[in-house]
Amino acid sequence: MENLQxxxxxxxxxxxxxxxxxxxxxxxxxxxxxxxEMINPATEEVIATVADGNESDAAQxxxxxxxxxxxxxxxxxxxxxxxxxxxALANLLEERVEEFAIIETLNAGKVLDDAxxxxxxxxxxxxxxxxxxxxxxxxxxxxxxxxQTLVIAEPVGVVGAIVPWNYPxxxxxxxxAPAIAAGCSIVIKPAETTPLTLIKFFxxxxxxxxxxxxxxxxxxDGASVGAxxxxxxxxxxVTFTGGNATGKKIIQASADTIKxxxxxxxxxxxxxxxxxxxxxxxxxxxxFAIFSNQGQVCSAGSRLILHESLHDRFMEALVxxxxxxxxxxxxxxxxxxxxxxxxxxxxxxxNYIAIGKNEGAELxxxxxxxxxxxxxxxxxxxxxxxxxMRIVKEEIFGPVLVxxxxxxxxxxxxxANDSIYGLAGGVFTNDSAKAMRVIKKVRAGITWxxxxxxxxxxxxxxxxxxxxxxxxxxxxxxxxxxxxxxINMSLNVAPSNWIKNRD
Numbered sequence: 135m136e137n138l139q140x141x142x143x144x145x146x147x148x149x150x151x152x153x154x155x156x157x158x159x160x161x162x163x164x165x166x167x168x169x170x171e172m173i174n175p176a177t178e179e180v181i182a183t184v185a186d187g188n189e190s191d192a193a194q195x196x197x198x199x200x201x202x203x204x205x206x207x208x209x210x211x212x213x214x215x216x217x218x219x220x221x222a223l224a225n226l227l228e229e230r231v232e233e234f235a236i237i238e239t240l241n242a243g244k245v246l247d248d249a250x251x252x253x254x255x256x257x258x259x260x261x262x263x264x265x266x267x268x269x270x271x272x273x274x275x276x277x278x279x280x281x282q283t284l285v286i287a288e289p290v291g292v293v294g295a296i297v298p299w300n301y302p303x304x305x306x307x308x309x310x311a312p313a314i315a316a317g318c319s320i321v322i323k324p325a326e327t328t329p330l331t332l333i334k335f336f337x338x339x340x341x342x343x344x345x346x347x348x349x350x351x352x353x354x355d356g357a358s359v360g361a362x363x364x365x366x367x368x369x370x371x372v373t374f375t376g377g378n379a380t381g382k383k384i385i386q387a388s389a390d391t392i393k394x395x396x397x398x399x400x401x402x403x404x405x406x407x408x409x410x411x412x413x414x415x416x417x418x419x420x421x422f423a424i425f426s427n428q429g430q431v432c433s434a435g436s437r438l439i440l441h442e443s444l445h446d447r448f449m450e451a452l453v454x455x456x457x458x459x460x461x462x463x464x465x466x467x468x469x470x471x472x473x474x475x476x477x478x479x480x481x482x483x484x485n486y487i488a489i490g491k492n493e494g495a496e497l498x499x500x501x502x503x504x505x506x507x508x509x510x511x512x513x514x515x516x517x518x519x520x521x522x523m524r525i526v527k528e529e530i531f532g533p534v535l536v537x538x539x540x541x542x543x544x545x546x547x548x549x550a551n552d553s554i555y556g557l558a559g560g561v562f563t564n565d566s567a568k569a570m571r572v573i574k575k576v577r578a579g580i581t582w583x584x585x586x587x588x589x590x591x592x593x594x595x596x597x598x599x600x601x602x603x604x605x606x607x608x609x610x611x612x613x614x615x616x617x618x619x620x621i622n623m624s625l626n627v628a629p630s631n632w633i634k635n636r637d
Contacts, residue, residue, distance in 0.1 A: 158198035159346035187354035202347030220264030289317035291370030294363035299325035318617035396604030401557030405435035433558035481530035556598030
């Protein structure tokens with residue numbers, strides 16, 4: 135059997151060939167011939183070169199998707215056939231989990247075990263929506279006038295999907311799988327820094343065989359390709375996961391054509407620890423909530439809200455645990471936390487650490503870059519913070535935790551909700567009534583009690599307030615790609631006699 139090192143070398147060799155886009159059922163170069171180098175954040179080495187598209191490439195992909203849906207019959211495809219294609223994709227991906235995970239680690243800096251988990255989850259999403267495609271939908275109503283009223287679900291049309299760099303393949307499947315299940319055609323754009331697993335996945339798309347133009351992959355940056363997808367009049371819906379600034383631009387750009395929009399945006403999520411919580415579990419999950427995936431998680435528990443009586447003991451244990459985190463290349467077995475995604479993002483997080491120091495917060499641990507190649511940063515914890523500090527209010531999207539304290543349940547809830555965001559939140563307490571009472575008052579769409587980060591394809595994913603619009607995953611996620619049509623059918627065909635004096 136091949137060892138991991140041999141498998142990595144094989145994957146790296148495969149990546150040497152230039153990676154192209156997939157438009158209208160064909161692998162194509164960018165219209166301009168431009169390319170972009172992919173950098174391994176663990177080594178800062180070039181690992182691949184990909185086509186770099188522009189507005190004309192995006193427009194070509196949209197036209198193909200439009201033709202496939204509105205002219206070539208994809209809108210009338212059978213749910214059973216769409217389900218079969220999703221199941222086939224799931225089977226092919228499952229056969230190559232480790233290969234895809236290695237690419238994900240090389241491209242995004244993920245710890246390999248985490249990448250393997252993500253690819254398995256992508257397989258599960260394909261199967262989930264493959265199963266959901268053929269399940270009953272619609273309603274009938276008992277109404278007067280000898281009329282039968284029906285509500286039927288129809289695909290929304292052409293979908294433009296823009297996915298982030300922190301979970302490159304998994305987030306793509308959250309959009310691609312339900313869009314296909316619903317019967318939409320799709321143009322999907324990965325983040326310009328992390329397209330490699332999605333490009334590889336389109337080899338599976340090509341192998342399964344979709345009608346030309348039904349599923350398209352466009353590469354390029356948000357300012358050109360993403361903007362064209364958002365404003366193109368033949369795109370019926372835009373779905374986006376990423377930062378708030380971009381989300382606001384998408385809403386503005388889609389306004390002229392009144393597109394349907396779903397957005398999963400930022401977060402500054404609270405984790406409330408009461409004094410009656412299971413201490414060891416709470417410490418462990420407080421660490422996991424912020425430092426998994428290098429803190430580059432929209433739902434990261436980046437605000438730790440501690441009962442004041444716990445503070446000293448809890449912080450001593452949390453800092454001790456944090457110092458045991460092994461930071462390194464995601465391909466190394468002993469690694470707990472990998473590098474940040476890019477030099478630009480690395481410097482952004484370092485700047486927030488400097489801001490925190492200048493604001494008067496106290497570093498409990500970390501805060502320093504790690505010498506050598508790669509965008510490595512020590513896991514960082516700030517204490518003695520105040521609610522008005524930027525590091526408390528703004529999403530850092532890195533391994534930086536801010537700690538606040540509270541006296542009463544009401545104060546904990548107030549601190550938790552003191553944010554423009556409302557994506558996620560957690561509560562640790564052994565009092566079940568208090569746990570439910572508090573979590574119901576936390577204004578967030580994804581919440582946990584005595585755990586953190588568990589995600590299930592069956593349940594909706596999305597946020598309140600400026601954390602977004604709509605939901606991914608579950609039946610709620612499929613609903614984002616459907617239109618509902620009311621049909622009223624007379625069971626007694628006769629004149630209405632609405633004119634009083636007909637003679």
